Amino acid sequence: MYRYILRRLLLTIPVLLGLTVIVFLIMSLIPGDPALAILGSYATPENLARLRAELGLDLPLPQQYLVWLGNILQGDFGRSYTLNRPVLDEVLERFSATLILAGTSLAICVVLGVVAGIVSAVRQYGWADRIITLLVLIGISVPAFWLGMLMILLFAVELRWFPVSGMYAIYGGGDLPDLLRHLILPATALAVVAAGVIARLTRSNMLEVLRQDYIRTARAKGLDERRVVFGHAFKVALVNLIPVIGVQAGFVIGGAVYIETVFQWPGIGRMLVNAISTRDILLVQGGVLVVAASYVLFNLCADLLQHWLDPRIKA
Amino acid sequence: MMAFIRLLARNRLAAFGALMLLLLLLLALVTPLLPLLDPNITDPANRLQPLFSEGHWLGTDQLGRDILSRLLWGMRISLAVGIAASLVAALLGSLIGILAGYFGGRTDNTLMRGIDMLMAFPYILLALAIVAVLGPGLMNALYAIAIVNIPFFARNIRGATVGIAHREFIDAARLSGKGNTRILATEILPNVLPVIVITLSTTVGWMILETAGLSFLGLGAQPPQADLGSMLGEGRRMMINAPHVATLPGLVIFILVMSINLLGDGVRDALDPRLKSGALSRPAPMTRIRRHESSGAAPQKSRDTALLRVDDLRTDFEVGRQRYHAVNGVSFTIQPNECLGLVGESGSGKSVTALSLLGLVASPPGIINGGDIHLHSRHQPSRDLLSLKPREIRHIRGNDVAYVFQDPLSTLHPLIKVGDQLVEAIRQHQPLSHPAARELAVKLLGQVRIPNPEQRASQYPHELSGGMRQRVGIAMALANDPELIIADEPTTALDVTVQAQILSLIQHLREEKGTSVLFITHDFGVVSQVCDRVAVMYAGRIVEIGPTQEILDNPRHPYTQRLIDCVPRLGEPDHEPAAIPGLPPPANALPAGCAFAERCDLAEPRCREGNIELIATDKERQVRCIKPLGLTAKISEGIEHD
Numbered sequence: 009m010y011r012y013i014l015r016r017l018l019l020t021i022p023v024l025l026g027l028t029v030i031v032f033l034i035m036s037l038i039p040g041d042p043a044l045a046i047l048g049s050y051a052t053p054e055n056l057a058r059l060r061a062e063l064g065l066d067l068p069l070p071q072q073y074l075v076w077l078g079n080i081l082q083g084d085f086g087r088s089y090t091l092n093r094p095v096l097d098e099v100l101e102r103f104s105a106t107l108i109l110a111g112t113s114l115a116i117c118v119v120l121g122v123v124a125g126i127v128s129a130v131r132q133y134g135w136a137d138r139i140i141t142l143l144v145l146i147g148i149s150v151p152a153f154w155l156g157m158l159m160i161l162l163f164a165v166e167l168r169w170f171p172v173s174g175m176y177a178i179y180g181g182g183d184l185p186d187l188l189r190h191l192i193l194p195a196t197a198l199a200v201v202a203a204g205v206i207a208r209l210t211r212s213n214m215l216e217v218l219r220q221d222y223i224r225t226a227r228a229k230g231l232d233e234r235r236v237v238f239g240h241a242f243k244v245a246l247v248n249l250i251p252v253i254g255v256q257a258g259f260v261i262g263g264a265v266y267i268e269t270v271f272q273w274p275g276i277g278r279m280l281v282n283a284i285s286t287r288d289i290l291l292v293q294g295g296v297l298v299v300a301a302s303y304v305l306f307n308l309c310a311d312l313l314q315h316w317l318d319p320r321i322k323a
Numbered sequence: 324m325m326a327f328i329r330l331l332a333r334n335r336l337a338a339f340g341a342l343m344l345l346l347l348l349l350l351a352l353v354t355p356l357l358p359l360l361d362p363n364i365t366d367p368a369n370r371l372q373p374l375f376s377e378g379h380w381l382g383t384d385q386l387g388r389d390i391l392s393r394l395l396w397g398m399r400i401s402l403a404v405g406i407a408a409s410l411v412a413a414l415l416g417s418l419i420g421i422l423a424g425y426f427g428g429r430t431d432n433t434l435m436r437g438i439d440m441l442m443a444f445p446y447i448l449l450a451l452a453i454v455a456v457l458g459p460g461l462m463n464a465l466y467a468i469a470i471v472n473i474p475f476f477a478r479n480i481r482g483a484t485v486g487i488a489h490r491e492f493i494d495a496a497r498l499s500g501k502g503n504t505r506i507l508a509t510e511i512l513p514n515v516l517p518v519i520v521i522t523l524s525t526t527v528g529w530m531i532l533e534t535a536g537l538s539f540l541g542l543g544a545q546p547p548q549a550d551l552g553s554m555l556g557e558g559r560r561m562m563i564n565a566p567h568v569a570t571l572p573g574l575v576i577f578i579l580v581m582s583i584n585l586l587g588d589g590v591r592d593a594l595d596p597r598l599k600s601g602a603l604s605r606p607a608p609m610t611r612i613r614r615h616e617s618s619g620a621a622p623q624k625s626r627d628t629a630l631l632r633v634d635d636l637r638t639d640f641e642v643g644r645q646r647y648h649a650v651n652g653v654s655f656t657i658q659p660n661e662c663l664g665l666v667g668e669s670g671s672g673k674s675v676t677a678l679s680l681l682g683l684v685a686s687p688p689g690i691i692n693g694g695d696i697h698l699h700s701r702h703q704p705s706r707d708l709l710s711l712k713p714r715e716i717r718h719i720r721g722n723d724v725a726y727v728f729q730d731p732l733s734t735l736h737p738l739i740k741v742g743d744q745l746v747e748a749i750r751q752h753q754p755l756s757h758p759a760a761r762e763l764a765v766k767l768l769g770q771v772r773i774p775n776p777e778q779r780a781s782q783y784p785h786e787l788s789g790g791m792r793q794r795v796g797i798a799m800a801l802a803n804d805p806e807l808i809i810a811d812e813p814t815t816a817l818d819v820t821v822q823a824q825i826l827s828l829i830q831h832l833r834e835e836k837g838t839s840v841l842f843i844t845h846d847f848g849v850v851s852q853v854c855d856r857v858a859v860m861y862a863g864r865i866v867e868i869g870p871t872q873e874i875l876d877n878p879r880h881p882y883t884q885r886l887i888d889c890v891p892r893l894g895e896p897d898h899e900p901a902a903i904p905g906l907p908p909p910a911n912a913l914p915a916g917c918a919f920a921e922r923c924d925l926a927e928p929r930c931r932e933g934n935i936e937l938i939a940t941d942k943e944r945q946v947r948c949i950k951p952l953g954l955t956a957k958i959s960e961g962i963e964h965d
Contacts, residue, residue, distance in 0.1 A: 026440045034456050132605045145588075149581035151532055153539050154555060154573030161566055218605050221733040224683055228728075229748045229799070230720035233608045239747075243738050262447030266536055270559070280448075281540050284455045292455045296448055303445045319783045320737055 012315060020308050027300050028080065032073050035293045085294035090286050095294035099276065103298055105175060106268070106275035109198065110260050112191055117199035117206055117260065118253055122246075124203070125210020130237055132215065140207065147204030152263050156197040156270035163193060173272035194271040198263050202256040209252050213245040220244075247318045254310030258303055327593050337589020343582035351399045360389040362396045363547050371565040384554075384568045385561055393554060394575055400550040401576065404465050404543075405531030411469035412530070413523050416476020421511055423477070424484025425503070435481065438474045446471060450533065454542045461550065464543035468533045476522050483518040484511060517594045524587035528580040535576050551576045606685035609713050610638075610678075613692050629656040629699065630806060630839050631680070636694035638672075638679045640910075641687070647910040649675040651863030652694075654937075657807065662833060662840040664854030664871065666847060666886065670907055672863040673843045677809045680708065680841075681720050698723065700806050722752040725800035729812040731792035735784040741795045742768075742780025748802040767798040771828060790821035797828065801836075809841045814849060826852050848890045851875055856943075859883045862907050862918035865937065869944030879940060879951035882919045917948065925950070 043059040044051065051059075060066050064075045079085070085095035128140040164172040170193050176182050177190075217223065218241050226240045265277030272278075276295050283291040331337050360379075366387030374382050381390040423434040441449065450467040457463035487493065488511070496506050537543040538552030539559075546553070551572040558569030638650035650672045657663050665673045678684045679691055691709065699705040700723045708716065728734040736744055745764035749755060755763065761780070768776035771794040784792055793813060800808050810829065814822040830853055833840055842854055850857050850871060858868040859880065867880040878884040888901045905922040908914055916931040917923070923930070930949060937947045 023440070023443055027443060030440060030444075031452070034452050038456050129605060145581065145584060149528060149532075149577060149584050151535060151539075151552075151555075151573055151576050151580070153536065154570070154577065157555075157559060157562055157569060157573065161562065161570075165563055215605050219685070221728065221730065222736045223606075224678075224685075225726075225728060225734045225799075226736065227608065228681070228683055228720055228726040230717045230722055230751050231747070232714075232717060235747075235751075236608070240736055240739075243736075247738065258445035261445040265447050265451065266539065269540060280451055280455075281542070284451065284459070284542060289455070292452065296444075296452045296455075299448055300444045303448075304443050307443075318738060320785050 013312060016308065016311060016315075020304060023304055024301055027304065028077055028297065029073070031293055031297050031300070032076060035289055036069065036072070038289060080297070085297075086290040088283075088288055088291040090283070090288045090291070095290050098279065098291065099294045099298050102274060102276040102279045102295070103302070105273060106261070106264050106277060106299075108175075108187070109191065109194055109267070109273055109275055110257075110264050112195040113198040113264075114202070114253075114257055114260050116195055117203035117256065120199065121203040121206025122210050122249070124207040126214055126237065126242065128207065128211040129214035129218065140211075144204040144207045147200045148208075150200060151266075152197055152201055153266040153270050155200060156194065156267055159193050159197055160270070173270075175274055194267045194273055197270070198260060198267045201263060202260050205259070206249070206252065206256055210245065210249060213248050214241055217241045217244045217248075247314055250310050250314040250317070251307075254307045257306050257310075261299060261303060331589050331593045334589040334592060336585050337592070340582045340585025340587075340589065343578065344586055347398065347579055347582065348402070350395065351402050354395045354399055357395070359392040359395065362388060362393040362549070364388065371561065371568065373565075374567055381571060382565075382567055384558065385565075390568065390571060393549060394551070394571060397549050397551045397554050397572060398575055398579065400461070400544065400548070401531060401535055401552065402579070404461060404534045404550065405527060408465045408469040408472070408530045408534060409523060409527045411465070412472035412526070413476055413519060415469070416473040416522075417480045417515070417519050419473065419477040420480030420482075421484050421507060421515065424481040425488050425507060425511060427485070427488070431481075434477070438477045441471070442474045447533070447536070450537065451542070454537060459542040459545060461538070461544045461548060464534050464537040467537065468530050471533070472526055472530060475526055476519070479518055479522045480515055483515040487511065487514050521591050521594050524583075524590040528583040528587060531583070532576065532580050551579075604687045606687075609682040609716060610684040610686040611690045612682070612709055613690055627699075628658060629697075630659050630661075631657040631841075632695075632697040632699075633676075633680070634695040634697075636676065636679060636696065637692045638675050638684055639690055639692050641690055645911045648863050648913060649689075649910055650679060651913065653860070653863070653865055655858050655865065655868060657839050657841060659806070659839055660833070660837045661856065662842055662854045664850040664857035665841060665843045665860060666845065666850055666857055667860035668845060668886075668903075668907060670910070671860040672910075673845075673860045674811050676860070677726075677811050677841060677843050680809065681724055681726075682708075682713075682716055683720075683726070698807075718752075721748055721800075721805070722803045723805055724807045724809065725803070725805040727793075727796050727800045727808060727810040727813045730816045731789065731796045732784060732816075735792060735795060737784060740781050740783055741787070745780070745795070745799055745802060748799050752803045764798075764802075767801055768795070770801065770832075771795075771798045772824075773798070789817050790824065793817060793821075793825055794828070797825070797832075801832065804836065805838060807839045807841065809843070811843045812845070813842075815844070815846075822849075829853060846890065847875070847887050859886065862913060863910060864918070864947065865945075866919065866947045867945070868937075869946075873944065877953055879944065879946040879953065880919075880948045881923045881925055881952060884952060885922075 043056050043065060047055055047059060064072050067075065083096055085099065087093065088095050088098055091098055124140045124144070128137045131137045160172055163169045171177065171190050175187065175190050177186050214237075218237075223236060223241055226236045231239070264273075264275055265281065267273065268275040268277040269281060276299060280292060280295045282288075283295065331341070366383065368387065369379070369383050370385055370387040372379050372383040372387075374380075376382055379389050379391065381394065384390055384393065419434050419438065423431040444452075450464075450471045453467035453470060454463055457466065493506065493510055496510050501509075534543060535550065535552030535555070538550050539556040541553070541556055544550045544553040546557075549557075554572040555569050555576070558565075558572065562569050633656070634654045636650055636653045637648070640647040640649055653672070653676050655663065665676065667673045675684055675689070680696055682691070684691070694709065696708040697705050698708055698719065703723075708719070711719075735741065739747075742761065742764050745767060746757065746760045749760040749763055750757070753760070765776045765780050768779055773779050773791060773794050779787065779791070784795070787795065793816075796813070813829070814825050817825060826849065829840065829842075832838065840853070842850070844850060854871045856869060857871045857874055858865045859874075859882065860866070861882050867874065867878070867883045874883060875887060878887055885901070885903045889903070903922060908918050908921065914920070914931060916929075916933060917926070917935050920926040920930040935947055935949060937945045939945050940951060
């Protein structure tokens with residue numbers, strides 16, 4: 009067990025390094041001169057040269073990478089020139105807002121998806137299965153940004169149940185109930201697609217498991233159907249579903265980009281879109297790196313969890 | 324190809340999707356020919372016209388441009404970009420997948436590590452990073468989405484390629500001197516094409532959605548060019564005053580993607596052989612029983628002491644329009660403390676008979692189509708098992724009647740400790756506390772001679788040896804002191820010494836507890852060790868039944884004779900174990916007369932006619948043969964005497 013964890017942790021290091029290489033390469037491919045971007049077009053050649061030397065841009069690429077990596081490891085992601093503050097501060101602040109949204113959304117989609125999938129499998133070809141299959145199909149076909157807009161129009165503008173956008177009310181907000189009120193619509197809109205995928209995979213997984221011999225054994229013992237489905241079949245299906253949920257977390261974080269734009273949520277997705285439009289490369293770099301690294305770590309946790317739940321691979 | 328299209332057409336949802344998609348594609352193609360307003364002509368005086376206004380069916384946008392015209396032109400672009408991105412991703416991804424799968428080794432490692440790196444990024448994030456480098460624009464969005472989707476193709480196609488790269492026909496092609504390129508193009512590609520098509524049909528919708536998404540964020544199509552996504556993004560600003568400007572493009576994206584996904588699901592179902600057979604059907608909690616009315620022909624006779632009486636049991640498997648008669652009119656009884664052997668080749672219907680007794684045949688496709696099963700347990704009046712409610716059957720399962728299955732690795736739950744599996748079986752039928760049940764479980768494990776039962780109880784099935792696992796299976800069957808144990812090939816998966824141990828254990832428990840046993844096996848050697856009586860099954864029917872020793876000494880049915888001859892005999896080197904030539908008849912096309920006639924040396928024309936009944940040859944023996952072995956003389960003698 010501990011050896012597996014250790015090995016898995018060690019294996020994560022090259023993946024994280026690989027991420028930094030990709031992000032570094034992508035960013036160094038960008039045409040144009042960062043020094044020029046920072047100083048503006050009125051910069052003197054001497055100033056440009058000095059800044060380039062300061063930024064290490066006159067070094068060969070591998071050396072640049074090492075310098076950059078060293079800075080990253082010390083938490084120095086550079087300064088955002090549009091916001092004029094350290095990239096890391098901005099990224100962490102924005103990312104925590106995204107985590108609140110994406111985390112809630114992931115919880116919603118796992119619960120919805122798993123429940124729908126189980127019902128669908130247990131009532132295979134029944135009306136509940138048909139309705140769920142249809143809803144799932146709609147869920148995975150609907151553009152999340154459009155669904156978000158429709159939800160705003162219906163629940164915020166028309167019915168006035170929820171605020172239109174933002175994370176906190178501008179006046180007198182800031183407490184937890186206020187956050188929840190702002191959270192429900194975007195988290196639900198964001199959950200729909202992943203819930204559809206999870207429901208589908210839960211259904212097929214449950215059907216697969218329910219055909220196994222040990223399920224027949226459970227029935228031969230005289231267990232009632234509830235025990236057979238939840239105590240025996242779901243136990244195995246859940247273990248199989250954990251990596252799926254890990255992958256879906258990536259889709260949820262990605263989808264947050266749209267939802268944050270629609271709902272004006274101050275998360276990292278919106279920050280990235282703005283940074284791309286304003287060519288704030290360091291901000292893009294830092295944002296992408298932090299999100300990707302946390303996604304890798306999340307999947308690491310999913311792996312370890314699956315490993316912990318499944319005694320068969322505890323070798 | 325035709326079969327594929329037919330399958331697709333039969334799936335009504337997929338056909339609907341295909342129709343919708345065809346319509347939209349057609350609309351996109353003829354858009355330039357339609358009498359539409361120019362999508363880019365602005366008319367500030369007529370901005371934000373509502374739906375159905377004059378000259379503008381779907382109103383106008385913030386610059387007074389005709390929405391209908393913009394929708395159709397936008398859909399053209401969205402479709403073109405989405406399909407182009409899919410093709411690029413399919414091409415590059417398939418190439419990587421085929422190369423990695425075919426060459427393996429270092430090529431595989433390098434390529435797939437790269438793919439893994441791409442997949443380490445959350446989906447959209449990578450696309451954003453790529454757009455950040457290339458700059459916003461429709462083509463750049465196309466590249467970004469294509470790159471992001473390459474891993475899906477690479478992984479799926481690599482898997483498919485690995486599956487066939489070492490098959491005989493590839494080796495043959497290599498030996499015939501074909502180069503790698505030719506093998507890849509002529510042998511590998513056609514075989515992995517279905518996988519490419521499945522992956523493509525399930526990702527096109529996604530890619531259209533994602534390109535629209537990038538445009539929505541303002542990173543795709545740039546004005547004045549507009550696809551559906553960017554229309555939505557621009558319209559979002561007047562969402563509250565003029566919701567139709569943004570909602571209509573979204574609706575079109577939704578319908579487009581939905582019809583593609585409907586079609587994609589249909590394509591996947593039609594191409595995926597695993598789904599074709601209906602293998603993914605969920606077995607119901609109890610086997611379906613059709614039109615069963617207790618025939619009344621088998622009421623409990625006053626002096627009938629039988630624990631179990633089965634009469635004319637019929638279990639079929641219905642797959643599509645085919646009906647397979649797995650159990651075709653089987654009757655037998657089991658007395659208290661008796662062990663009845665049920666012998667036959669695989670597919671003879673013996674396991675299905677056993678599973679039918681408590682409704683454990685997977686259904687669909689299984690269905691019990693007739694017969695009576697009466698159980699007369701100690702403290703209960705005789706019950707007709709086929710007319711009981713599921714709740715009542717559950718009360719009998721594992722309590723009055725328990726099963727021991729063949730392969731204990733697949734029949735024990737892999738993620739539950741064996742002790743807990745036992746506790747669960749005990750507590751389902753006995754009102755014991757958890758600690759008390761646990762104590763009993765450990766005791767049971769001791770009874771089946773598992774050393775260190777206390778410690779074993781906290782282990783998982785995979786941590787035990789095959790023999791130990793089967794002992795656990797037996798302990799579980801014993802948990803509630805059943806009157807009948809149905810042992811379905813309990814020793815087949817075990818090696819010979821363990822087999823002998825398990826047999827003697829069953830024998831011992833039977834003597835000690837007075838349990839009856841229905842022992843299913845294909846091995847007459849095993850039968851002779853444990854069974855009092857034996858019933859021989861062939862093609863879903865009992866062909867001979869009687870006391871074990873008498874049948875072994877003097878088989879009456881030619882099939883029984885052949886089965887006995889299959890067993891090697893210790894100390895008789897001259898005895899050649901003889902396999903039975905031929906195969907049993909298919910269960911969906913059973914011949915008239917004797918089902919064994921085709922394989923029988925002694926068959927004559929009248930063996931293939933009518934229905935051959937099971938006839939009693941003496942008090943305890945019955946055989947289904949018109950000229951039973953070693954009997955012709957006896958019967959004629961009898962007739963002469965009368």
